[in-house]
Amino acid sequence: MASARTRLYALLGSPVAHSFSPAMQNAAFAAAGLDAVYVALDCDADSLSGLLRGIAGAGGGGNVTVPHKGAAAALV
Secondary structure (H helix, E strand, C coil), rough: CCCCCEEEEEECCCCCCCCCCHHHHHHHHHHHHCCCCEEEEEECCHHHHHHHHHCCCCCCCEEECCCCCHHHHHHH
């Protein structure tokens, strides 16, 4: 169950619904006893920078996949 302390990790891209990453990452978080959740977020290019800032600002992280890899690289 998520709480205010749960760290958010995400896969950002489009499409991402087919990804196995959330199942694998959430299993790893559970095995390690971490209060964290990994989700696949289908996002457009206009939302990318705000999502990256928000997730990082909350202490989380994640991965960026197609078609946003180049745009994400330009932000760091």
